[in-house]
Amino acid sequence: MTYLADVGTLARKDLLLELRARDTVPAMLLFVVSTLVVFNFALPAGASAEAAYGLLWGALVFTAILGLTRAFAAEREQRVLDGLVLAPCDRSAIWFGKGIAVVAFLALAEVVALPAFALFFEPVSWELVAAVALASVGFAAVGTLLAAMAAASRARELLLPLLFLPLVIPIVVGGVGASIGDDPGRYLGFLALYDLIFAILSWASFEYVVTE
Amino acid sequence: MSTSLRNNRAVALAAVAAALLLLGISLAFYWVPNAPIEGFRQRIFYVHVPIALTAYACFFWAAWKALRLLWTREQRYDLESYTAVHMGVIFGVLTLVTGSIWARTSWGVWWTWSERQLVLFLVLFLFYSAYFMLRYSVEPGPRRANMSAVYALFGVVLIPVSFLAIRLAEGLIHPVVFDRDVGSNLSGSQLLTFLVCFAGMLALAGSLYVNELTGKRLDARLAELREALQ
Amino acid sequence: MIAARGLGRSFGAKHVLRDLDLDVAERDLLLVTGPNGSGKSTLLALCAGLLVPTQGELEVKADRSRIGYLAHEPLVYRELTALENLDLYGRLYRVPERRERIGMLLERYGLWEARRDRVAAFSRGMQQRLALCRALLHEPDLLLLDEPFAGLDEEGAELLDAELGALAGTRTLVLATHDPARVASLATGRLALA
Numbered sequence: 353m354t355y356l357a358d359v360g361t362l363a364r365k366d367l368l369l370e371l372r373a374r375d376t377v378p379a380m381l382l383f384v385v386s387t388l389v390v391f392n393f394a395l396p397a398g399a400s401a402e403a404a405y406g407l408l409w410g411a412l413v414f415t416a417i418l419g420l421t422r423a424f425a426a427e428r429e430q431r432v433l434d435g436l437v438l439a440p441c442d443r444s445a446i447w448f449g450k451g452i453a454v455v456a457f458l459a460l461a462e463v464v465a466l467p468a469f470a471l472f473f474e475p476v477s478w479e480l481v482a483a484v485a486l487a488s489v490g491f492a493a494v495g496t497l498l499a500a501m502a503a504a505s506r507a508r509e510l511l512l513p514l515l516f517l518p519l520v521i522p523i524v525v526g527g528v529g530a531s532i533g534d535d536p537g538r539y540l541g542f543l544a545l546y547d548l549i550f551a552i553l554s555w556a557s558f559e560y561v562v563t564e
Numbered sequence: 565m566s567t568s569l570r571n572n573r574a575v576a577l578a579a580v581a582a583a584l585l586l587l588g589i590s591l592a593f594y595w596v597p598n599a600p601i602e603g604f605r606q607r608i609f610y611v612h613v614p615i616a617l618t619a620y621a622c623f624f625w626a627a628w629k630a631l632r633l634l635w636t637r638e639q640r641y642d643l644e645s646y647t648a649v650h651m652g653v654i655f656g657v658l659t660l661v662t663g664s665i666w667a668r669t670s671w672g673v674w675w676t677w678s679e680r681q682l683v684l685f686l687v688l689f690l691f692y693s694a695y696f697m698l699r700y701s702v703e704p705g706p707r708r709a710n711m712s713a714v715y716a717l718f719g720v721v722l723i724p725v726s727f728l729a730i731r732l733a734e735g736l737i738h739p740v741v742f743d744r745d746v747g748s749n750l751s752g753s754q755l756l757t758f759l760v761c762f763a764g765m766l767a768l769a770g771s772l773y774v775n776e777l778t779g780k781r782l783d784a785r786l787a788e789l790r791e792a793l794q
Numbered sequence: 795m796i797a798a799r800g801l802g803r804s805f806g807a808k809h810v811l812r813d814l815d816l817d818v819a820e821r822d823l824l825l826v827t828g829p830n831g832s833g834k835s836t837l838l839a840l841c842a843g844l845l846v847p848t849q850g851e852l853e854v855k856a857d858r859s860r861i862g863y864l865a866h867e868p869l870v871y872r873e874l875t876a877l878e879n880l881d882l883y884g885r886l887y888r889v890p891e892r893r894e895r896i897g898m899l900l901e902r903y904g905l906w907e908a909r910r911d912r913v914a915a916f917s918r919g920m921q922q923r924l925a926l927c928r929a930l931l932h933e934p935d936l937l938l939l940d941e942p943f944a945g946l947d948e949e950g951a952e953l954l955d956a957e958l959g960a961l962a963g964t965r966t967l968v969l970a971t972h973d974p975a976r977v978a979s980l981a982t983g984r985l986a987l988a
Contacts, residue, residue: 354888361885365874372873372912402736426871434844435869435928439886440859494718501711507701515698515715518691519722522729529736542732546725553721557714560634564706564846637846704806706846791809 358441362449367456369426376422380415380461385468387411392472404473405480405531409524411465412487416520417513419457420495423450424503433503437562447496447558454492462488479540483530486543490523493551500561522546574778578771584764588614591757605669612662614762615655616681618769620723622652623688627720630713642709643784645716646699647777651769653692659685680730687726691719795820795855795936795966796841802849803836810836813850816985820935823962823980826970828987834970835866837987838938841968854936856966859887862934864942868925872914876905876924879913880931887932899927903953918945926954936966943973951976 370376391407427433436446462484470476495516502512523546529539592610599606626648633641663682664674677683695715702708750758798816802809811833818824826834839845841854842863854861870879877896884892900906903923913921922945929937943951955976961967962980969977974984 358886361882365871365878365882368878369871369873426873430870430872431865431867432869432871434863434865434867435883436886438842438844438858438861438863439883440857440888441886497714501698501715504707504711505698505701507697511694511697511701514694518687518694519718521687522722522725525729525733525736529732533735535735539732542728549721549725550718553718557634557717560710560714564710564844639848705804705848787807791807 355442355445358445359448359452362436362445363452364449366450366453370453370457373426376419377457377460379422380419380457381464383418384411384415384461384465387414388465388468388472401474402532404469406528408465408469408473408531409487409527412462412484412527413491413517413520413524415461415465416458416488416491416495417516419454419461420491420499420516421502421509421512423454423496423499428503428508433500433562443559443562444555446562447500447555451492451496451554454496455488458488458491459485477531477536479536480531482540483527483536483543486540486547487523487527489547490543490550491520493547493554494519497554497558497561500558504561519550574771574774577767577774581764581767581771584760584767586764588757588761588764591760596753596757605666608662608666608669610757610761612659612666614758614765615662616659616685617762618765619652619655619659619685619688621766622648622655622769622773623692623716623720623723626652626716630716633709633713634717637706639706639709642712643780644777645713647773647780649692649695649716649719650776651773653689653696654772655765655769656685656689656692660689678734680727680734683730684723684727687730688719688723691722695719795822796968797853798850800850801840801847801852803833803840803845804848811840811987818966818968818983820966821963822982823958823967823969823977825974825977825981825984826968826987827972827974827984832987834987835940838863838940838968838970839865841936842938856934856936859932860935862929862932862937864925864929864937864939866940866944868913868921868928870913870921870924870928873912875910875912876900876916876927877909879924880927883928883931889932895931896927899930903927904949919947919950922946923950923953926957930957934965937961937968939967939969941971942969943971943976 388408388411391404391411395403395407424433427436437443466476466481466484498515498519499512501515502508505511523543526539526543526546530536530543533539588610592607596607596610598604599609626645629641629645629648632638633645660682663679663685667676667679667682668674675682695712698715699708699712702711796816796818798814801811801814801816803811810831814837826837828834836845840847840852842861843854843858844863870876871882874882877900880896880900881892883889884896889895897906900909903926905920905923905927908916908920913924916924922942926942929939942954946954958967958969958977958980969981971977974981
């Protein structure tokens with residue numbers, strides 16, 4: 353199927369770009385660890401375990417924002433996005449390929465963040481890992497679309513967090529619930545539902561965000 | 565849409581809105597009997613809930629216009645969608661204010677996280693405020709119209725998803741749970757009062773919408789004429 | 795191939811194009827001239843489909859796979875090599891015998907030696923040549939060239955001359971340029987924008 357081939361081509365291109373430039377992933381790794389350390393000082397002594405899990409999710413959201421701010425940086429600086437949009441492939445493939453790359457970057461950041469969290473704060477359960485995985489898909493799905501919007505605006509880096517934060521509140525709820533709740537399955541199911549709904553919506557509407 | 569000052573439809577709508585609201589407020593504060601537990605304070609329900617429902621209606625209207633824009637590519641839907649979002653935000657802010665007042669009179673606090681509707685409106689307020697930030701930072705044109713439309717659609721999908729999230733969140737945070745005897749069974753007089761107020765709020769929103777839309781269209785037409793004269 | 799009636803495009807309050815009528819038949823070569831800010835780039839972007847008209851109508855009888863577009867910017871990734879960039883576009887445009895075609899174009903435009911170098915290391919002239927390769931890669935029926943001679947040295951300009959000479963009469967071309975004398979002989983029509 354040429355559609356999936358296009359997605360593969362574009363995802364590979366994004367991963368290759370990051371491999372060359374090596375600016376986004378190292379920044380995300382350093383950022384998430386720094387944030388966790390800051391949170392250690394932000395938590396008063398005797399704070400509950402639940403609070404720590406909550407702060408982990410805060411750190412993940414802001415790390416995602418950091419990564420997403422760079423998502424369309426190359427395309428914007430060199431106006432390459434015009435070149436991609438003109439190509440005969442479906443524009444949603446751009447979202448898909450870029451989204452896959454964003455998930456990969458988030459996964460790398462989380463591979464560092466979760467052990468660090470377990471070391472500094474509280475143990476990490478399998479439910480938490482599953483929640484983080486599902487959440488990453490959600491972050492990437494809406495974040496890639498919003499990053500494209502922000503790239504087309506004058507405000508750029510300023511705009512992305514404003515657009516992103518309200519939309520990902522449900523992810524944070526799902527994530528924290530899976531981390532500390534009695535019934536993590538319910539929250540994991542909710543995360544999956546969120547991913548499904550917003551991935552489809554983002555996939556279908558990306559075309560309109562990058563064209564006139 | 566006619567921009568003539570003698571636009572009968574707009575005037576009629578405004579008159580209907582004024583009449584319904586006047587009637588509704590009167591019913592709410594003078595006619596309807598006191599609620600069994602809450603007493604007089606409960607009457608703000610007749611203002612708060614219609615405003616909230618009207619805000620939802622505005623957001624759905626905006627999403628509908630957004631869909632029309634993306635479907636037909638006709639630029640006029642952009643202004644209509646934007647105006648509807650604007651109305652929605654106004655009524656959303658009023659929802660937060662009236663809800664806050666109600667919380668204060670019921671429980672003595674200006675805010676509580678256990679009031680689902682209030683929390684939902686806070687999230688939506690943040691979301692739709694970002695809508696304006698988006699619009700202000702992009703050049704006017706078909707691109708901005710497209711992006712605004714997509715965002716408006718996201719908003720309407722966010723409403724149920726957020727509501728579900730807030731419900732799930734209640735299992736996590738252990739707030740002081742405030743109960744309210746809203747009473748799913750409204751008595752006849754209560755229902756009538758509610759419906760009149762609701763109709764009045766919708767008419768008000770509609771009237772403001774028509775007003776703002778007409779004004780903006782006039783502005784655009786004026787700008788066009790100025791351009792042509794140069 | 796291209797038909798415009800009352801075509802207009804504004805950006806906010808600024809009208810860049812106004813009330814333009816245009817007809818370009820297949821295999822025509824239209825020369826678009828005009829001072830800076832007259833709307834040459836905007837017209838080409840409209841024909842490419844990157845912009846939509848805000849007034850009037852525009853019809854372009856070619857879909858995206860048959861259009862080649864050369865913009866002010868080369869539209870290539872600076873951190874990728876020439877080869878990688880062309881391979882990317884080659885895949886997206888489903889160019890048959892991709893590797894051979896890329897090799898041939900790089901060779902023709904004197905970029906073969908630099909094919910594994912990052913575009914960031916290229917000079918302006920080399921970037922422009924690469925951009926030309928990108929635009930020609932899929933053998934488009936309609937070529938939209940926005941100041942293609944900009945940044946090219948003498949040798950590059952001669953290569954482009956030869957290419958245009960070969961393409962004129964077999965493809966449809968719309969060329970925006972500050973130096974119309976160079977291609978005047980090939981042009982079948984001229985459009986002067988104010």
